[in-house]
Amino acid sequence: MTPGVSAPEPIVDVVVPIHDPTRRLDRAVASLLHGDEPIRVTVVCHGIAATTIDSQLPDDRARVRVVEFADGIASPQGPFNHGIDLATAPFVMIMGSDDYLEPGAVAAWLEHVEAGGADIVLAPLRHQSGELLLNPLSRPRRRTRLDPVRDRMFYRSAPLGLIRRDVLDERGLRFTEGAQTGGDQAVSLALWTGGLRIDFDRRAPAYVIGSDARTRVTTTPRSMRVLAGPVFELLASERARAQPARVRRSLATKLLRINVLGSIVPRTGVDAWSADDIAATREAISSIVGFAPGGLDDLCRADRALIDEISRPDVDTERIVAAIARHRSAGRFARTFPRTLSRSLSRESVLRRYANYAVVRWRP
Structure with missing residues (x-):
């Protein structure tokens, strides 16, 4: 963070790992800081020096912190966990460095929290091409208190959206470190079947899955x-x-x-x-x-x-x-x-x- 500049205590800690400085990190960070919500973005430089991404960060870094992390494993699970361990905000969120949010996304998700006290607010997903992913394919017009079976939650293995940090900490939930693929399946099973309040409004601004990177670790x-x-x-x-x-x-x-x-x-x-x-x-x-x-x-x-x-x-x-x-x-x-x-x-x-x-x- 910029010396001498303080920011409000965050409500949401967002963890963004990056292993390749050519990724569109600037787009991801800009989309997160688009509004006035108290968000802190933690960029986890996975096996690369923090200086290699300086040009992709905003001039005002009061809401951005950069940390280095190395585990020698070509998997985002380790840096995701490292960033979550550093979080102090009531809610945490993970994001790929190639991905970004539509304007107003976090504000809309926080409205669910304020209105009903959700433990998890799932983000609607959209491909960069514009296609909205009907995932999970929940019951029509069902937006609160999703059920793992009736709302087909298992088709959504990536817990993208807002998650109460104390749920993860008190239950000892983290991504499966070392997993080259599928490292989110165990944590999502625990979340979807854990008796938590899970809200999902597919009409809200979406989490956009970027497709313009040369490769993605998770699709190799x-x-x-x-x-x-x-x-x-x-x-x-x-x-x-x-x-x-x-x-x-x-x-x-x-x-x-x-x-x-x-x-x-x-x-x-x-x-x-x-x-x-x-x-x-x-x-x-x-x-x-x-x-x-x-x-x-x-x-x-x-x-x-x-x-x-x-x-x-x-x-x-x-x-x-x-x-x-x-x-x-x-x-x-x-x-x-x-x-x-x-x-x-x-x-x-x-x-x-x-x-x-x-x-x-x-x-x-």
């Missing part, structure tokens, strides 16, 4: 073993295993749909699959199904066919690639309806999701 191509690691850890945790059946089932469906299938389908060539990739994928499927067998029931037929093929003990690379090709060319019926038609309108079904998309876009 990785082996299936690395991608599956957080799934194994999450399902083995005492917190996950203690959840009631409805929560376990909802979580399992999300993991199969997003973590497993979302990692499989892009791997369309034989060179994208090693023997260990196949083994890790089969282990992940087996772990999820063992955790909550009902998690398979609401998947569409195309998804089930791909999972069944990879789960075969004699599967090889060529068969997996062929199964992915069939999945990608599947017709609308196979991509919409589950094998048991009576599950077509269950909460996690594709058809129910499409119906919710339509309702939410028509009447948010």
